[in-house]
Amino acid sequence: MKRRAYLGAAALVVTAASLGATQLTGSASAALTRPAAAATTGPATAAPADGPTMGQYKVVAQFSDAMPTGITVSQDGRTFVCFPRLGDNVPFTVAELRDGKPVPYPDAEVNRQDPADLAGHFQSVQSVVVDPHDRLWVLDTGSPQFAGSSYGGPKLVAIDLHTNRIVRTILFPTSVVPANSYINDMRFDLRRGAAGMAFITDAGGPNGIIAVDLATGRSWRRLAGDPSTVPDQNFVSILDGQPLPNEFGSDGIAISDDGKRLYYSPLSSRRLASVSLDALADPHATDAQVAATVRNLGYKPMADGLESDTKGRLYGGDEEHNSIWRRNPDGTYQTIAQGDGLHWIDTLSVASDRHLYAIVNQFDRQGIFHNGQDLRRKPYLLVRLPINAGPVRLG
Template sequence: MSSLPTEEDHRLTPVLHEDRVCTGVTTLRGRVFLSYPSADRPGVQVVEALPDGRRVPYPDAAWNRADQPPSGAFVHVNGLRAGPDGRLWIIDSGSPRIGGAQVPGGARLIAVDPDDDHVERVYHLDEAVHPGSYVDDVRFNGRVAYFSDAGAAGLIVLDLDSGRSRRVLDGHPSTAGGPVVADGRALRDPGGAEVRLHVDQLEVSPEGRWLYYQPASGGMSRIATRWLDDPSVSADELARRVERWCDTPSTGGTAIDATGTIYLSDLERRRVLVLAPDRSVRTLVADPRLAWVDAMWLDADARLWMPAAQLHLTAGLNGGVSAVEYPVQIYRMPVEIGPPARDHA
């Protein structure tokens, strides 16, 4: 078993308390939005968290209807984030669960205009997914978006102008996951089989030159975005351009600041690490409450939001036994530097 922290860190402030497992948080113009992966029970997938404590389905109740065709309703939201353009971007994995089959038309990037709370555009990713894909997360680089696929190892590149998407580094070793270890134990499905999550976390460097990425089991790589952005580059050439960057642990989520420093959650030891541009690593915070910190968010006021999602304690990843302790908390703490403008507003 890994050694877990025993003392609480006073710099962590619990700011949101959820009655369901929550993996995504983002802030936009003073508003807070959350996403729920239905890992513990079904329900609304995206909400706005109002100051009075209410959770309002977002962008509306219709998009959050269950068991509906994907036209006008979510299949399975895995994350969300405010973009550099001031819109809210929602990632629909297109599959009801990791290991499930893709729903035709389900894998999408959905742009919502916060001025009127209406869906402005839907980017379909059908041409870039496999039957076992699970579109996990997104990062922006000008008019290009990059996606991780945790279900079928590979990355997806989307041209935001044309709407065309394509698959890159498909099955490359840098995108393939191994055993994911949290609190010293490997993830197991209800039947006891080991669960593997492929490429999950990804970040774009502040100047847009590099894409950093890794599977949830750790082992960060990078590749120059010039190679990813050029559709004429062959698969073999792309593979040659991959660089191993850092031997990271099993990770739930990452964020990047304006200096290129990457924050990453260490699932094995309930801590958040800081990976500097010179590849040095240090511990930012270790706390027993940081159980599976998932998709972190760095806001404009240089505050790091950390959803302690406890995913490894849900029945689907804990051998069929739920051990989640409610409420599920989202913590926040100040850091030194805010986000890069290329990443989000």
């Protein structure tokens, strides 16, 4: 993960002008050839960024201490969040919400950061996902404060929600997750292989997508350095009306409702791609064979997390316009919620109650992006809105 210094005022004039629109309509086509930021904008119709909130979203929970990133909801409505150790005081990095309050999960001990036992404790969890078998999977970056990881830190951990006990821990070899990686988000297809597969984005280091055989624990990396997974060159986001250059690679991830395609996007871009899950899941496929299945799906807003539903639609946040969008199967986009309170939509999750849940955490206002000055204004939020569709469950 990298951070670059601010650009000058000229960059603000050029890029802000190209990004002044907020309401999404239609489809767009930007190349996956790492264009400059000002060349990746898509069609939109103007709407005032400070206008009234649109969309019937509800604040489910507020967080006044550590900053959350991940959200997932079990089939019976249990809600789990995570708090990566990126500089805040984080006594526990995975939690279950009980009566609206985070409680360490599955217990306080495993949440205790312990450099002497990297594999046995959660070091810095970026993502939590409930799979189709109603198990909670925890993705530990092993990289507190983006400082790099060592073997045993980066891992995938399964928790049985019936017993509230860890039932599986998969460690990543440094050849798959090197020290400068930042594994970010994950999706599952439990119909593949003997016990299913996980697919994980890497937003740092070599970027790319990691496939994991859940039966054997074997993992492999694909699309490392591919144009579809790396940040756009000279990318500059416009956040709070100011330019913020950044270099984050493959980040958001979503799986198609038929299990054929995996959607993903670098955070530092305004483009969307997909790849064949058959190719990714094949440990014998070469990088070139996997890359040959990549599709350029054109423009999308700058988004952190991605999510999909049973109607073949995709969701994401538009970080530059405080909104949530939906991409329809025909490639058209809709803004489904917008308001000043939706500053930096991080992870999204579709639940069995046919709502879309989203973490709002002001990620870009952290001190690491502003010469040590923390501009975040608490509380952080967990919101939800009705979408009349359910979660994609493959297995």
